[in-house]
Amino acid sequence: MNGVVDWLILHSPALIIAIPLLGAFLTILIGKIGPRIRNVFVIIIMAITSFLILLLVNDVFTNGIRTYVFGGGSTSIESSYAIRILFEIDGLNAFIAIIAAILPIVAIIYSWAFMKEHTGLDKYYTLILLMTAGMLGMILTGDLFNFFVFLEITSIASAALIAFYLDKQNSIQAAFKYIVISAIGALFLLFAVALFYGQYNALNMAVIANNISFTFIDKIALVVLFAALAMKAGIVPMHMWLPDAYGRAPASITVILIGTTLASLYGLFRVIFTIYGKYLFSFDSTQMALTLGVLIIILAVVTIVIGVFMALKQNDFKRMIAFAAIAEIGYMFLAVGAALSTYTFERGAAIISASGQMALKGGIFHIFNDALDVGLLFLVAGAVYYAAKETSLNKLGGLARNMKYTTVFFLIGLAAVSGLPPMNGFASKLIIYQSMFQINPLLTIVAILCSILLLAVFVKVFYSVFLGPKLPKFSGVKEVPKSMLIAMGIIASIIVFIGLFPNIFVENIVTPATNALQNATSYIGGVL
C-alpha cells in the first residue's frame, strides 16, 4: 500500500496533467453511454486530479522542492545545451496549485444542475477538463516554452467555453476579444522566450535565472513578459477583455477562468522574482527593484480604483462582480509592488524589509482568498440567473424570500470580498493594510477606501437583488438544485474556515510560498 502511495507521489506531476488530458477525450466516448455516467466520470477524474495535487502539495511542503524530469534521467544539466522538459514545484507553485485543485471540482459539481438544460455538454466537459489540464500545466511547469504551450491550451479551451451561449451575441463577442488578447499575449511571451533562447541557449526557467546577466536584451524581454502576463492577468490598462469574458461566460466557467487568470499572475511573479531574482538580489540592483516596485504600485492603484468605480456604475450582476474581481487583483499586485519597493542592503545582500515581507505575505494570501470570494459571488450570480433568468439589477428584487440558502451564501461572499471579519478577505486585507501603512500610509488609505466602496457596491446588489418588495414576476422562483448549493457550500465553508483560523493557513501554506518567492537560489538549485 505504501509503495503505491510513494509511486503516486513520485509521478504525481505527470499524472496531474495526464489524467485530465486523457479524461477530456474519454469524456466524449463516455458521453455516448449516458449523461449521468458522463457527469460521474468527469467528477471522478477531477477528484483524482485534486487528490493527486493535494498529495504533491503535501510532499512539497514537507520535503522541499520537487523536480520531475519527463522521460526520466537526472535533473542536473551538465552541458549547456541539454534541453528537456521538466516540472519544478516549490512552495509558490504548490500554493497556486491548491487553488487549481479546488476551483474546477467546484465548477464541475455546480455544472451538474446548472448546465442540465443545454445540449452539447459532452464537449463542454471535455473543454473544462482541457482547460484544467492547461491551467495545471502553467502552474507546475519549470520550462518557459512549456508555459507558452499550456497558456495556449488554456486560452483555446477557455475561448470556446466563453462562447458557450452561442445564441447570444455578447458571449461570442466576449470570446473573440478574449482569444485576440490571449493570442497576442502568448505570441509576445514566445518572443521573450526566443530572446532568452538566443542568449542563453536554454528554455528552462532555472537555467535562465542562473545565467541571467541583465543585458539590454534581457530588459526588453522583461518588458515584453511583463506586458504579456499582466494583460492575461487583467491589470488595468489591459483589462477590457476581463469583464466581458467573466460576465458572458456561464458562471461555472467563470470560476475556472479566475483560476487561469491567477495562473497568469503566478507566471508574472515567477518571472519577476525567480528569472530576474538573481539580479534583484544582487548588490547594484536596488534601483531596478525600486523602479519595478513603483511601476507595479502605480498600475495596482489604478487597477483598484478603476475596478471599484466601474463596478459602482454597472447594472449587470455578473459584470459588476467582474469589475470587483479586477479590483481584487489590484490588491495582490499592490502588496507585491510595495514589497519590491522596500529592497534594502543589509550585510552585503539586498533583502526585503520586515514590512515588505508582511506585504508579500498578505498579497500571496490574498490570491487564495480572491479566488474563493469572487468565485463564490459568481456562483451566486449564476444561481440567481438560473432561478430568475435575469441578471439586470434593475429588474431583479425580493429574491431572499424564495432563495434562502443562496442569500446566505451571497452574504458570506459579500463580507469576504469587502474584507469584513470574520471572513478570509479580512484576514489577508488586514495584513496588507498593516504592512502598507509602514511603507506608505497613502497606499493604505486608497486600499481601505476602495474596500469600503466595494462594500457599498455589494450592499447595493444585496438590496436590489435579494431585498425589496415581492415582485409578481418572481413569485414562482424556487431555490436552486442541490448540486449548485453543494458547490457554493464547499467554497463558503472554506471561506469561513480560513476566516476563523487564518493563522493555521498563513503559517503552513502562505509562509512557504512567500519564502519560495524570495528564494530564487533554491529554485535554481532544484535543477542545477
Next chain:
Amino acid sequence: MAFYVPYIAVVALILIGLYAVVFKRNLIKIVIGITFIECGVNLFLITLGYREKSIAPIYTSSPGGIMSLPVPQALTLTSIVIGVAVLALMLSLVVHIYRHYKTLDARKIIGGDEE
C-alpha cells in the same frame, strides 16, 4: 548587412501585425494582423537557430562539420501548430459574429443584446 535582414523582417512583421490589430476595424483584418505577429515570432525563432554552413543533426550519416541544434525548429513547429488552432477558432468566432450582426465592422458590433 545581410545578416540583419531577417531581424529587420521580424520587427517589420510584428509592427505591421500590431498596427493591423490596433487600428483596423474589420475583424478579418485583425485576425490577419495576429497571423502577421505569429509569422514574425516564428521567423525570429528560425533565424536564431541558423548557423552558417551547418548541417542537419543526423548523427548516423554525418559528412562532418558543424551540426545545428534543432531546438528552435522544434519550437517553431509547435508554435505553428498552435497558431493554426488559434486561427481556426478565431475565424469560427468571426463566422458566428457575422451571422448575428451581418457585419464585420468592429464599430457596429459594440453594444449587442441586453435582453
